[in-house]
Amino acid sequence: MDDDTGLLLVLWAPFLLLLVGGQDRITSFAVQDNELWLRHLIWLIFQLSTTGFVFIQTIHQNRLWIPTLLLLLAGTIKYAERTVALYLASSESFGISVLKEPNPGPNYEKLMRAYSTFKEMGLPTNFECLEDEEGRESQVSKLITSEVKEQLDNCGLVQYAYGMSNMYKGLIVNLMFSSSEHKKSRDFFSRIDAEDALRILEIELNFFYDLLHTKVAVATSKVGIISQCTSIGLVVAALSLFYKEEKRGFQRFDVGVTYTLFFGVLGLNIVTLLLWVFSDWAIASLTKSQKNSLLSKIFNKFLNLKKPRWKESAGVSKLSHWKTTIRFRRWSETLSQFNFIKYCWKHRSKGVNAESRNIISITSILKYFHIKDFIDHKKNDIFQMIFVSPQPLTKNLWEFIFKELEEKSRDAEDPEAAKRLISARGEWVLENVDFPNGFKSSILMSYVNDVAYDESLLLWHIATELCYNTDPLRDRHSDCKSCDYCNAREISHCLSDYMIYLLYQQPSLMSEVSGIAKQRFRDTWAEAQRFFSQQQHELESLEEPYQCILEVDTILKPVQVKGNLSKSVLFDANMLAKEIQKLDSEKWKVTSKVWVELLSYAASRSRGNAHVQQLSRGGEILTFVWLLMAQFGLRESWVETRFGTKLIVGK
Incomplete structure (x- = not known):
C-alpha cells in the first residue's frame, strides 16, 4: 500500500508545474517581474530534471506512468507559456516587438547613378520631397480615419481602443511617432466627447496591462492556441486513464485529492477560456461583417455590465462621479488626495x-x-x-x-x-x-x-x-x-x-x-x-x-x-x-x-x-x-x- 501511495505522490508532482505555470490572465504582478524570465526558465529546467529523475526511478513499477507522463508534458507546456510570456513582456523583447520592419529606404547607389547619368546628359535633375509617403495604410489607420458616429456602441469603443493601443503601445518604450500618426489620433479624439474618450483610454490601458502582465501575446498566437488545446487535451487524457485505472492499493483520501487536483486544473482552464472569450481582445477581433451578428449583440450586452456611468455623490457636493461595478472595474477610478x-x-x-x-x-x-x-x-x-x-x-x-x-x-x-x-x-x-x-x-x-x-x-x-x-x-x-x-x-x-x-x-x-x-x-x-x-x-x-x-x-x-x-x-x-x-x-x-x-x-x-x-x-x-x-x-x-x-x- 505504501508503494501504491508513492505512485500517487509521483503523479502529483507534475501538478506543481501546471499550477505554478499560472493562469493565463496573471503572469506577473509588476513590470520588474518580467525581467526575471531567465530565472523562470532555469527553474523550469530544474523542476523538469528533478521530476523526471523521480519518474525514471519509478517507471519500472509505476502503473500510472502514462498519465504521469501526460501531466508532465502538460505542465511543461503551461510553464513554458508563462516563461515565454514573461520574456515577450520584458523591456528588451517588448521594445523590439513594437519596432517596424527594417526599412533600408530607396536604393541610394542606384538613384545616384541615375542622377549622375541624367546630369551628364544635360537634363535638369533634382529630388523632390514627398510628404509622409506611407503607401501601405494599416487596418489601424483605416479604422481611426473612418467617420466617427455621434455615439459609439460598446463594441465600437473597444475596437477603436484596440486600434489606438496598437498604434501607441510604443509609448511604453518611448518610441518616436510620426506627425501623421498624431494627426489621425488627434482628429479622432477631437470628434468624440470626454466620456467616450475616457472609456477608450481606460480600455487602451487595459490592453497595455494585458501585454505586460498576462499571456495574451502567447494565447492569441497560432502556436499559443495549439499549445493551450494540447495541454488541456493531455490533462483530460490523463484524467481518463486514471479514472479507468484500478484503484486497489490506493487510500480513498489520496484518490480524492488526486481527483480534486484534476478537476481543479480543468476548472481553472475553463474559467480562463471563458475570460478570453469575453475579453476585450475577442471583441476587438470582430470583423465588420460580424457587426450586427448575434455574437456582437452578446458582446454588447456583456459590455453593458462593464460600462461605467456618472453617478451622483451622496455627499454635500452632489457631483457626478465615475462609477463602475467593482467586479468589472478597469482601474481605481479615484484620485488620491493629500493636504499639506x-x-x-x-x-x-x-x-x-x-x-x-x-x-x-x-x-x-x-x-x-x-x-x-x-x-x-x-x-x-x-x-x-x-x-x-x-x-x-x-x-x-x-x-x-x-x-x-x-x-x-x-x-x-x-x-x-x-x-x-x-x-x-x-x-x-x-x-x-x-x-x-x-x-x-x-x-x-x-x-x-x-x-x-x-x-x-x-x-x-x-x-x-x-x-x-x-x-x-x-x-x-x-x-x-x-x-x-x-x-x-x-x-x-x-x-x-x-x-x-x-x-x-x-x-x-x-x-x-x-x-x-x-x-x-x-x-x-x-x-x-x-x-x-x-x-x-x-x-x-x-x-x-x-x-x-x-x-x-x-x-x-x-x-x-x-x-x-x-x-x-x-x-x-x-x-x-x-x-x-x-x-x-x-x-x-x-x-x-x-x-x-x-x-x-x-x-x-x-x-x-x-x-x-x-x-x-x-x-x-x-x-x-x-x-x-x-x-x-x-x-x-x-x-x-x-x-x-x-x-x-x-x-
Whole structure:
C-alpha cells in the first residue's frame, strides 16, 4: 500500500508545474517581474530534471506512468507559456516587438547613378520631397480615419481602443511617432466627447496591462492556441486513464485529492477560456461583417455590465462621479488626495491626536523588533500615508481636463508648437487669460517661471488651500453646486491635493520633475509646525490655521528676511495666495487652468515605464492624461515628420 501511495505522490508532482505555470490572465504582478524570465526558465529546467529523475526511478513499477507522463508534458507546456510570456513582456523583447520592419529606404547607389547619368546628359535633375509617403495604410489607420458616429456602441469603443493601443503601445518604450500618426489620433479624439474618450483610454490601458502582465501575446498566437488545446487535451487524457485505472492499493483520501487536483486544473482552464472569450481582445477581433451578428449583440450586452456611468455623490457636493461595478472595474477610478496644511496642523507640537497616537504605538512595537533605523527613516512617510484619502473622479473634473488639452492640441500644428505648449507650467494660461481690473500677469508668472517645478507645486498647493478655506465668496455660492465658480473651485482643490500626493507619495512617476521636493517639504513642514506652536491661542477648528497664516504681514519677501538657508515656501505661498485673491470672481478660473497645466507638464515629463508600473496598482489619472496628451499630439521630442523623395527629370 505504501508503494501504491508513492505512485500517487509521483503523479502529483507534475501538478506543481501546471499550477505554478499560472493562469493565463496573471503572469506577473509588476513590470520588474518580467525581467526575471531567465530565472523562470532555469527553474523550469530544474523542476523538469528533478521530476523526471523521480519518474525514471519509478517507471519500472509505476502503473500510472502514462498519465504521469501526460501531466508532465502538460505542465511543461503551461510553464513554458508563462516563461515565454514573461520574456515577450520584458523591456528588451517588448521594445523590439513594437519596432517596424527594417526599412533600408530607396536604393541610394542606384538613384545616384541615375542622377549622375541624367546630369551628364544635360537634363535638369533634382529630388523632390514627398510628404509622409506611407503607401501601405494599416487596418489601424483605416479604422481611426473612418467617420466617427455621434455615439459609439460598446463594441465600437473597444475596437477603436484596440486600434489606438496598437498604434501607441510604443509609448511604453518611448518610441518616436510620426506627425501623421498624431494627426489621425488627434482628429479622432477631437470628434468624440470626454466620456467616450475616457472609456477608450481606460480600455487602451487595459490592453497595455494585458501585454505586460498576462499571456495574451502567447494565447492569441497560432502556436499559443495549439499549445493551450494540447495541454488541456493531455490533462483530460490523463484524467481518463486514471479514472479507468484500478484503484486497489490506493487510500480513498489520496484518490480524492488526486481527483480534486484534476478537476481543479480543468476548472481553472475553463474559467480562463471563458475570460478570453469575453475579453476585450475577442471583441476587438470582430470583423465588420460580424457587426450586427448575434455574437456582437452578446458582446454588447456583456459590455453593458462593464460600462461605467456618472453617478451622483451622496455627499454635500452632489457631483457626478465615475462609477463602475467593482467586479468589472478597469482601474481605481479615484484620485488620491493629500493636504499639506491639514497634515501640518494635525501634527503640530501642541497636542497629539488619535491618528498620531496610533502610529506612535505601531512604530514603538516595530522598534522593539530592532528595526529602529528603518522606522526613524520612514516615520514621516508613514504619517503622510495616514492623510492620503481617495476621491472619486468627477465628471466636471474630467471634462475640464479634456477640454483644456483639446484646446491646446488645436495650436499644436507642428512639433515645435507642441513642445512650446507642453513645456508650459502655467505661463501659457497666464499669458492668455484676460485679467480683471488691470491685474498684471507678471506677478503670478514669477511663481511658475522663476522657481523649480516641485517648488511651484508646493507654492500653488498651499496658496490654493489658503484661498479655498478662506474664500470670502464661498457663502454667496453656498447653495450653488453647479455654477462655473464652484466647479472651478472644486477642480482646483482636487487637483491641488492630487498633485501634492503624486509629488511626495509617487516618486517613480514624478522622478523627472521632483527636484529637492523631500527637503522642501521637510523645511516647510518644520516652519509650519513652529508657526502653529507659537500661536497664543489654541487652534480649535481647521479653518483657523489658514486664517492665521494669511494674517502674517508679508510686505517683504521671506528670502530678504531669512536668507535662503531654508527651502521653506510657507510664506511665499502666503504672498501668492494674497495675489490670487485680488482676482476676485476670476481667481478659481485662473487657478484651475494653472493646475491642469501643472498636471499636464508632469505627465509629459514622466516616462512610459513609470506609467505602466502603475497599471498593476490600480492606475492614476496622471497616466490617462499622459496617454491623452500623446493622442492629441502634445508630445515634446518624440515626434518626427517623415517624408520620401522622388527623382524629377525635366526636359
